[in-house]
Amino acid sequence: MSQLNDRLDVLRGPAPAKGHDARTIAALTANPGCARRALLDAAGIDKDAIAVHLGKPRPLAKSSIALRSGAIFEQQVKEDGGAELVRLLRDVLKLPLPEAAHTDLSAVGTQDATLKVRHTYTRNAILDAARSTTPSRTLLDHPVLQLTVGGHRVFLEPDVVAFQIDGVFHIIEIKSFAVVDRQASPVKVAAAVTQAAAYVLALRELLEEEGFDGERMVAHDVILVTPLDFTRRPTASRVDARKKIDALTRQLSRLTRVEPLLEHVPASTTFDLALGPDERPTRDPKDLEAALSTLPIRYTPACRHFCDLAYVCRSQTRDEGLIDVLGIDVRDDLGGVDHISTALRLADDTRTPAADQSDLAAALRHAHTVRAQLRGAA
Ligand code: SF4
Structure with a gap:
């Protein structure tokens, strides 16, 4: 346990650990597949402070x-x-x-x-x-x-x-x-x-x-x-x-235990914001983003209701063109297809589907045809 605590202490840096509350427990259980959330919460890291330092909106901030x-x-x-x-x-x-x-x-x-x-x-x-x-x-x-x-x-x-x-x-x-x-x-x-x-x-x-x-x-x-x-x-x-x-x-x-999640995170990764004498973060935001990218996410649009990092993860998901940004229903419907560009290429028949994607590809081609007909008729 102390080895685990040592790793979590490195992730957090010198800042005191933040306690959980119902909101954070509910969030963990709302998106149990998100390794980033699980690790940041286990280490007691202030996610709101990370969002602020990266210049992103704070979805949970109260007036x-x-x-x-x-x-x-x-x-x-x-x-x-x-x-x-x-x-x-x-x-x-x-x-x-x-x-x-x-x-x-x-x-x-x-x-x-x-x-x-x-x-x-x-x-x-x-x-x-x-x-x-x-x-x-x-x-x-x-x-x-x-x-x-x-x-x-x-x-x-x-x-x-x-x-x-x-x-x-x-x-x-x-x-x-x-x-x-x-x-x-x-x-x-x-x-x-x-x-x-x-x-x-x-x-x-x-x-x-x-x-x-x-x-x-x-x-x-x-x-x-x-x-x-x-x-x-x-x-x-x-x-x-x-x-x-x-x-x-x-x-x-x-919930997944946090030890296996740490196995894939470099030992030097930290979310220390490096506060200066005036208590303001001095960490290079790009460096902080690079550290965040070592923790896998499982973004859904519902994240904005329960996680301070929703806009950080949404930007990452959009930049990477991941299906996740379209919501859980679409992700489930397109099971096995991770990127929006892949789905579009299957739909317009410019990509050959894998053996287990033939039904999905047929459905996407049909949807694409119907959409083109409707647009033509409009
Ligand atoms: S906003 Fe990001 S870190 Fe938070 S639960 Fe969603 S994917 Fe995970």
Whole structure:
């Protein structure tokens, strides 16, 4: 494992590793065949910083207003030692929970550099609670968990873990999207529940490593805290995350391990942006692009919904004339043909099809003929 970590450290350079979140876990499972994404995430590399340095658009960048609004809401929910959160938990869990201790690990620091320390604190606190013979009621704020992703352990940062209410741990996710008339955007709710499902799996992993029954001790119901209607007043909903937990478990088990992917990457490859004294990258962008080209991609137009590198990979895919740029359906329909130019030459009959391409070539020639007739008739 340390050899693997050494290789990943070289890939990342001196920058601190970035933690995962639901978005990155969902992205890994959305495009499990992409070696570039798998390796950059395993090494904790800041993909957004790479896109910015290469002058590409940032598909996932949130506006500063949205970020500020989310942070203000989270702060509001957690203020006064989590008093508001305890009130919400009492209501949503229907439990006598007059008060709960509030342990805020942000005292250790919230930057990426503190992930390891916060993880150690989190682990100790959770195991102490699990071993305790008296019921503990504690909110663990800014915790850090670890989850095995592609054979490699990555850090995750839930908003809050509520400790052992009646012997069960609960994951709490705070989101600033509104719930109006008990309805919220299904897409946003699904993303939030996927995120919480990853935290449930990470917490179960931690407990099971120490011999506890993780499935019994971590609730499959997660608690979403959101603003109510058009106010900033928080409300809590209990959401059954079983389907997402099962789906994520299946997808994670299918992910390729990162060690075999590294075998094809030169040992000297690095994504160090070489920050200067003013904290600005000094790395030659062409050199960075050359390093990226050592990591194979599996681009699809849907990448822009979940990966910071979408426009970097789209440019590469277009420059190389790969079928992938046309989408998964076309790629599947043209299975075995990698380049657009090959498909066009099969269609206009200027290329002899391989033995296993005769049906595909006939279909492409037919489509080409129909298109030419329609254009002629127009
Ligand atoms: S944008 Fe690039 S790195 Fe990201 S998942 Fe798609 S192909 Fe992989």
